[in-house]
Amino acid sequence: MKTWILPALGTLVCWGFWAFIPKLTTRYISPMSAMVYESMGAMVIGAIVLAVLHFRPDVSGKGIFLALATGMLGMAGGLCFLFAVRSGKVSVVAMFTSLSPLITIALGYLLLNETITLKEGLGILTAFIAIYLFSAS
Known part of the structure; x- marks a missing residue:
């Protein structure tokens, strides 16, 4: 088995749930409030990874900039997704954004x-x- 298949499968499953759960979430709280709590969830994963790295992540100016940009784009896309899924069918919004x-x-x-x-x-x-x-x- 190719080494990328298992992590890609994990991505598929996680992102499948990631695209579905906001439809339920936005029934109870606004997309902006949901983003706040999603950010907290992301920080939990970040803290776990930081601990695995023994609190010594790689340091490179370009790498840090690109990683920060990726995080910001991911969260901005997530916020847009929350607004879209709040009023649209989750199946159509998820297919479109896919x-x-x-x-x-x-x-x-x-x-x-x-x-x-x-x-x-x-x-x-x-x-x-x-x-x-x-x-x-």
């Missing part, structure tokens, strides 16, 4: 010179078709 890897693929192609095979291109096309069919109802 197209975010297309931005990643485009950035990899444009900035990192990663290639896109014909097979991958067809997969991208079918993703667009799927989201159109799923959200057109």
